[in-house]
Amino acid sequence: MLAVPFALAGPAPEAGAVVAVLLVACALVARSDRMRALAMSGALLLAPVLLVSDIWDSPQMEVVRDHSGAALAAAAVGLVALSLLATLMARQPLLLPVLTVAALPFRIPIEVGGSTSNLLVPLYLVVAAGALAFIVPALRADPEAPPPPRAWQPGWLERLLALFIVLYGVQATYSADFEKALQQIAFFYVPFALLFVLLAQIDWTPRLLRWCFGVLVGLALIFSGIGYVEYLTRHIFLNPKLIASNELHTYFRTNSVFFDPNIYGRFLVVAMLAVAATLLHTRRRELLIGGSIVLAALWAGLVLTLSQSSFVALLVGLATLAVLAWGVRRTLLPTLAVVLVAGAAVLITPSTFGIDLNNLDASTSGRSGLVTSGGSLFADRPLQGFGSGAFEAEYRDRNGREGGDAAATSHTIPVTVASEQGVIGLIAYLALLAAAFARLLRGAAGTPARAFVAAAFLALIVHTLIYAAFLEDPLTWALLGIGTALAAQVVREPRRRRAGAAASVAAAQELSDGSALPKPGAAGGRRLTTDSSLPAT
Structure with a gap:
C-alpha cells in the first residue's frame, strides 16, 4: 500500500x-x-x-x-x-x-x-x-447501511478551505522554495485540516466544554507563572534570539515555554477571551470573583511579553465580546475610550511597549520594510505570485540579506499571500475569511462558548495581520472546527424539539381516538385498559 x-x-x-x-x-x-x-x-x-x-x-x-x-x-x-x-x-x-x-x-x-x-x-x-x-x-x-446522523455537513467554509489548500499545493509547483512549501503542507495544512474535520464532528456537550475550558485556562496560568519566573530571574529558557534582544534593550520580554513571545501572547489572549466570555454570561458571585483574579494573572503574564500584536488582538477580542453581549451602540463609546487611552499610553511612554516612534521599522521588528518589499513582489507578479513558500527566498534574493528567519516570521499574512499567490490567492483568502466570519458570528451571542469562539477567531485574524501564521497555526483550525460543531448543534436542536413535539402530538391523537390501544379480545369481549402491566404504546 x-x-x-x-x-x-x-x-x-x-x-x-x-x-x-x-x-x-x-x-x-x-x-x-x-x-x-x-x-x-x-x-x-x-x-x-x-x-x-x-x-x-x-x-x-x-x-x-x-x-x-x-x-x-x-x-x-x-x-x-x-x-x-x-x-x-x-x-x-x-x-x-x-x-x-x-x-x-x-x-x-x-x-x-x-x-x-x-x-x-x-x-x-x-x-x-x-x-x-x-x-x-x-x-x-457497511457501505449500504444508512450513515449515522451527524449535525455537521460541509458547506461554503469547507469548500473554501479546500480551495485555498489546493491552490497552495498547485502554486507550490512553481515556487522558488518548494521545500518550504512542502514542509508547510506536511506539517500544517494536512494535519490541521484533519483536526478540523475531527473537531467539527464532535458533540460539544456542556461537560466537554467545561473540561476543555479548564485545560486551556489551567495551562495559561501555568505558562504565566513560568513567565513570572523568567522576568524575576531575567533568564529566558528557550529562545536564544530573545535572550540577545533583551540584552540590547532596557525592557525585558518573556516567552514562557514558547519559542516566541508573540505566539505565547496569542495563546494567553485566547485563554483570556474564554474567561471573559464566561464572566459576561454569569451572575454567580464566586465565579465573577474567581474569573477576575484569573484575568488579572493572565493580563500580567501578557504584559511581560510586550507583544504589540497580542495587545491589539486582545482589544479586538474583548470588543467583539462586548458587541455580542450588549450591542454596537452600547459598546462603541467605551471601545473608543479604551483605544484613545491605549494610544495615549503609547505616545507618552513608547519605550514601555518596545516602540521607537523615530524608527518604525525597528519598532515593528522589520515588518515595515517587509511589507514594502512584499508589495514590490506582488507588483512584479500580481496574478499568480511567486509560488507558495517563496517569500523568504525572493525577499533575500531581492534585498541581498542573509539569515531569512526574520523574513520567514515577521511579515503579515496578507503580504505573504499577495506575494506568493497573487490575486488568485488573495481572492481565495478573503472569501475564506468572509465564510468563516459568517459561520462563527451568526447567532454567536446565544451562548458563551459560541461568543468565545467568534471573539477568539477575530482576535487571531487581527494577530495574523500584524504578525504571522494563519492556517499554519492549529488554533485557527481548532476554533473553526469547534465553532462549526457548535453552530451545527444550534441548527439541529430546534429540529429535535420539533420532531419531539410532533411525536407527542401524534401519540396524544392516537390515545384520544383509541387507535393506539389493543383491540377488545374476541373471547371475553371486554375492552382492555391501560395499566402498568401493559407495554407502553
Whole structure:
C-alpha cells in the first residue's frame, strides 16, 4: 500500500504535494464517512512519505540511514503506541478534544531541511490517533447501511478551505522554495485540516466544554507563572534570539515555554477571551470573583511579553465580546475610550511597549520594510505570485540579506499571500475569511462558548495581520472546527424539539381516538385498559 505514496514522492514530489492537498480537500468536503475516511488515510500516509523523501539525504537523517533496523523498530513502537491511543479515543470520545487542547501549545525543536523548526509533535500524535479512531470504524461499516446522523455537513467554509489548500499545493509547483512549501503542507495544512474535520464532528456537550475550558485556562496560568519566573530571574529558557534582544534593550520580554513571545501572547489572549466570555454570561458571585483574579494573572503574564500584536488582538477580542453581549451602540463609546487611552499610553511612554516612534521599522521588528518589499513582489507578479513558500527566498534574493528567519516570521499574512499567490490567492483568502466570519458570528451571542469562539477567531485574524501564521497555526483550525460543531448543534436542536413535539402530538391523537390501544379480545369481549402491566404504546 505504501508503494503508491513512495512512487509519487520519489520522481515527482511536486505531483505528490498536489495529490496530498487534493486528498485533504476531499476529506473536507466529502459527505460520506467512508469517502472521508479514505481521503484522510491517503493524506496521513502520503504527507510523511513526501517529507521524509524530501529530507532523506540531509544530515539530520544520517542516523536513520545508518541504523535502519533501529529506525524501523522505533517506528513500529510508535505505531503500536498510536494504535493504543486511537483505541482509547474510540472508547472515550472525550479524549480527542481534551488532548487536543492540552497539546496545542507544546512545540519541540527539530532540524528539518537544514533549519530548526519548532514542531507541534504532541498535537500530531493526537491528530493521527483521532484520525485512526475515525478511519477504522468508517471503513469497516457497511457501505449500504444508512450513515449515522451527524449535525455537521460541509458547506461554503469547507469548500473554501479546500480551495485555498489546493491552490497552495498547485502554486507550490512553481515556487522558488518548494521545500518550504512542502514542509508547510506536511506539517500544517494536512494535519490541521484533519483536526478540523475531527473537531467539527464532535458533540460539544456542556461537560466537554467545561473540561476543555479548564485545560486551556489551567495551562495559561501555568505558562504565566513560568513567565513570572523568567522576568524575576531575567533568564529566558528557550529562545536564544530573545535572550540577545533583551540584552540590547532596557525592557525585558518573556516567552514562557514558547519559542516566541508573540505566539505565547496569542495563546494567553485566547485563554483570556474564554474567561471573559464566561464572566459576561454569569451572575454567580464566586465565579465573577474567581474569573477576575484569573484575568488579572493572565493580563500580567501578557504584559511581560510586550507583544504589540497580542495587545491589539486582545482589544479586538474583548470588543467583539462586548458587541455580542450588549450591542454596537452600547459598546462603541467605551471601545473608543479604551483605544484613545491605549494610544495615549503609547505616545507618552513608547519605550514601555518596545516602540521607537523615530524608527518604525525597528519598532515593528522589520515588518515595515517587509511589507514594502512584499508589495514590490506582488507588483512584479500580481496574478499568480511567486509560488507558495517563496517569500523568504525572493525577499533575500531581492534585498541581498542573509539569515531569512526574520523574513520567514515577521511579515503579515496578507503580504505573504499577495506575494506568493497573487490575486488568485488573495481572492481565495478573503472569501475564506468572509465564510468563516459568517459561520462563527451568526447567532454567536446565544451562548458563551459560541461568543468565545467568534471573539477568539477575530482576535487571531487581527494577530495574523500584524504578525504571522494563519492556517499554519492549529488554533485557527481548532476554533473553526469547534465553532462549526457548535453552530451545527444550534441548527439541529430546534429540529429535535420539533420532531419531539410532533411525536407527542401524534401519540396524544392516537390515545384520544383509541387507535393506539389493543383491540377488545374476541373471547371475553371486554375492552382492555391501560395499566402498568401493559407495554407502553
